[in-house]
Amino acid sequence: MRKLLVGIVLLFAYVGAFAHTSGSSFLALRAEGESTVHAEWDFDLRDLHQSLQLDIDGDGTLTWSEILAARPAIESLVLARTHLSSKAGACTLASTDVPAIAEHGDGPYLRFIATFTCPPGPLALDHSGWVAFDPGHRALLEFQAANGERAQAILGGSAQEWHATESRLAHLARFLLEGMRHLLTGYDHLAFLGVLLLALARRRRSGESSSLLQMLRRAFAVITAFTLAHSLTLALASTGYVTLPSKPVEVAIALSVMIAALLNLSRGAAAHGWKLAFAFGLVHGLGFAGALAELASGRIDLLALAAFNVGIETAQVAIAAAAVPLIWWLFRGLRSERVGVPLASVSVACVAAVWVGSRLAA
């Protein structure tokens, strides 16, 4: 008679089975500042051995040297099975540290220590790679946000992904800050604003002069026109009413800087500042919309749009508040105005011409 598969059938038979708890891991994520995330993830050494066969000499034990020798393979495996991202895209690995052994209650785990750089936005963790490897796998996640708030989650079974929740206030604050950051680090928008403000220093006649207050009033008109225009196109593009590919928009923005700078060569530049700001502001709004879409991963609500726009305006007003008195002071003399403004404008136009060329070639 053929031998019965005792190992498969009978070993179960004379006592009640134990529920299948299977593999486990412990994931600790700590957000540090705006874009840095520190990770300490403990993976069971037996799970790692099952995947990578770490017992090189086959003696039935894992030594520290065998684990260190396998460090690159372990890191690749962990990163392949555990994906960290934010709403705006995948986090990138910044560095890893030498792993450590973490003695948990049910045995030794390998602590994978790494730092990630993440785009802004609430974090998400995809742990499905481990669950696919072991359907009974359970992971305990602890997350500490930059503001100290903590969250816990259990990953396993149908819950293979975790998403950090973001309060409404934090959500709006993030978009507001991103709006400010986008303007302050967007050199083309800054250059455009700069040449518009520079135009305010121009005088038609040699006897004409303007007070700081007058210049501030004109700056207010220019900024308001720019704001209205780019808010309009930002809203239309963000809500999907206007869609344009990014390349022509980027070229048009660079062209707008060049044209505005060249128009500053005219002595009457100050007179058409607000009209120019409105016309080209429409183009810049399309550029802002591209940045916003990237930030929000395509899902934009109206409040977030408003917060982003407020951020842009806040930064804009702050820059103008600092730049207008400086421009007024620098070019208050006739000679400095006649020489300085055209010289600065031509310099900006040259740089903008290079941007046009490079964006066309991209």
Added chain:
Amino acid sequence: MRRYFPMALLAVAAFGMDAEAAVRVYRPDDPGQVVLRLGSSTGESQLAQLRAASLAAPNDLDATIRYVDELIVAGARSGNERYYGYAEQVVQGAGDAGNLALKLRRARLLQHKHEFAAAEQVLGEILDSDSHHREARLMRAQVRLHLHEPQQALADCTALMPFVDLLTSTTCIAQARAAQGDLPRAQALLLRVLDYQRGEDATRSWAAGVAAEFAVRLGDQGTAERWYRESFDLDPLSHYARITYADWLLSAGRFAEALQVANRGGSLADRARSVLASRDAGTLDAQRLQLAWQEADARNERAHLRDRARFELTLLHDPAKAKPDARASFQERNEADDALLLAATAAATHDRESLNAVQAWQQRYHYQDVRLDTLLGVSR
């Protein structure tokens, strides 16, 4: 050895656990330091070879099945649940869903996860294709016993008779008879065949384990010891034989022997019995065991509740603390050991509601056990 966190300063575990439950984190200074013993009982080298063979020939179903079987055996011997998870992954990745051998392994894994109804369905499909499939028949009988379907289990056990040895079919029939409420006759039947037929070691170990359990339920400790010992001696690598023997030794107050038996394994269940046998809740082993249970709690796992209830009841002498775990395990697993534990904690805390629940369970399933009778009788 340099420790990042010295032994004395066990770091408070992450994830909000108590100070006593601390995860020790360190980096060994000595590259040759062993950080994990994989264990010879799990046949690691054999597993590695079968894994390599399975990966090298992904379309070779026989190689896949050999690997899955070895993983299941490793799980059954070590008591380490991970092996079942690995086996499940391999089975899920195998292509031919209709293959009977694969279906049998799938049913085995479902059975292990206590998904008895699903296992019964898969085994029914196998038997529809091949009514002589003896492994599927025997497995379904066991599943039906867990589903409290003794009549159907008996039908499967009887149908096995032409295809298996007498000891296997008789043990199966005795289990079904006992589940129908006729424990003394079931025991007599099984003991007669155990005396008459030797059988394969693994089969005899199983049959001896069943006979020992029957003897305990009948209050015959001498017979129970004989069969528990034989079951363990015949298959000392079996996790279940080890655990059940250790449990009996603990219940008999033979702690030194229980410690020796439990120390032969390394699973959480083995460690729980070692701690119970040591009679000291303050040891590092006891603390690490409690850490493991707390971590399992944090992952919403339930399998450890029975062992923790026993720890709280018999080592901490705190039935009030043990009762919630005992009740949860009774509701979750609903097995005889859970009924006994709940009855013991309920009797100690004069919890009539829980005692009534256990009594209702006993009557519903015709479960005969002098220990349970004593506990329920004492409380009245």
